[in-house]
Amino acid sequence: MAFNIIVLAKQVPDTRNVGKDAMKADGTVNRAALPAIFNPEDLNALEQALQIKDRHPGSKITLLTMGPGRAAEILREGLFRGADDGVLLTDRAFAGADTLATSYALSMAVRKLADYDLIISGRQAIDGDTAQVGPQIAEKLGIPQITYAEAIEEVAPGHIRVKRRLEHGVEVVECPLPAVITVNSSAATCRPRNAKLLQQYKHAKTITERQVEHIDYIDIYSSRPYLNLTEWSVADVDADPQQCGLSGSPTKVKKIENVVFQAKESKQLSGSDAEIDDMMRELIENHTIG
């Protein structure tokens, strides 16, 4: 039994490594200084899909992402690791989307893909940490969701069993297919790139990338159709532009603040024995410790 699996992924700025050069003098974030990466938990999601494909040969994994043109990078990354196909949802009309407008757009793309048994995504993206898009897509498609998944234990026709990682324990749940599964970072890490697939897919491009890069060896894209990464606009997925991007977003950002901490008068210590001893004596005397 083979399954059609859609993996949702997002290209994100690597907010985990915001160094000093990533902060501008005025305290705002210099996004350009941050590398764009495959959202970590979406890689955990991809691995779950790849494991299903290992167990059920003939299964097909389609990677779906929404973002600007350069987000095609993560589609290639997914192909290098074993995904079968990549779809980039990109349009100026998607800009400024909150989670609701994002899930609307992605759900329309999923409807266009039509034939799917399972949708898997990471629990949340590291640039927003909201964990909302997975459940919202499930709602828009009218199918069940299983969040905080650690392992997909079994997939059978019309049926899935998943282990969830909760705050203080685990839960094993079963539900009918199709369903949306969101995967935690505690799940298996994603396998590395496969050298053969890297060779096979390194020229996989979206139509826009081919135009921008003036790639003149167009022949290969007709002789090797798997190198064509699908690119869809608002119109391609029959989405209502009013429900996309900024206009489709109920939440608005009123303002962004750079936090200025309430600075205290700090005692500066060098770490010498005498200074540490003095500090510890003060803490013991005022009953903070001891």
Add this chain to the structure above:
Amino acid sequence: MNNIFVYLEIEEGRVAEVSQELLTKGRSLATQLNCRLEAIAAAAQTEGVAEQVFPYGVDRLHIFRDDRLSPYTTLPHTSILVELFKQEQPQICLMGATIIGRDLGPRVSSALGSGLTADCTSLEIGDHEEKKAGKVYENLLYQIRPAFGGNIVAWIINPDHRPQMATVREGVMKKEILDPYYKGEVVEHQVADFVSEEDYVVAIIDRHIEKSKVNIKNAPIIVSGGYGVGSKENFDLLYQLADVLGAEVGASRAAVDAGYAGHERQIGQTGVTVRPKLYIACGISGQIQHIAGMQESSLIISINNDPNAPINTIADYVITGDIETVIPKMIKYYRKNTK
């Protein structure tokens, strides 16, 4: 109509801490907005919930009792909230940023087409002027949260859609009894009017819940480590100091992501918020998302070999040095000078 609703998380008849904290916040918002505070209890066991929540100033408690509502599964709870909100038209809905709240909130918000802001660290009421449209919105909920990995703080509003929904992590708001004799009204609903049989398609076939052994939320002293600690082995030093001081060990998100400590120890916006009397930050640079979870500590010591670590600005003692040299000195002095 147009009241504030708090979704209660209930485990074996007990209302979760985070829900009690949200009732306290909900009460103060309701008083400010001159509306009522309402709570929703959907569980197998709802006896005694009224007595637990009325002292927080709940005006109306909606009860949905059915054996199949516990343990929580997404679809029945979603149907209850969606249908109830269609009838009641709340202006604000608050829920815990727990595994349940973060599973339920987005599903409900999607069904209602309303906005939802996750992991708020502050909720305030204020106005908003839409200059282009020449429109002024009064008494909106400002949903304030660190964003972009905790490097900035965003103020989110929801001008045109209701309810304004927000999730808040446990420990961020403080719970406070309003009046032990406060009495609200109880409304018992027929679950079958809200939930269809198809909503029960997800079956829980096994469940192991353990009481957490780590209790950083209520620890009076916390020794906390960041990415700068360098390794899991170096974290042992923190455990040694914690052991001597009778403290708990906490960690920043970076340290947890690096595998130095478990998720249950994570302090900050995406972890636990703490207010100990002493917070010893070891090798923590101090991203906003971390500071949001510990800045109300009474006394803060920062040990860091970077004298310009942002956390130093809020520390009472700044020790510039390596934890490998500083911590053993602290342990040595303490052992020598206490009983």
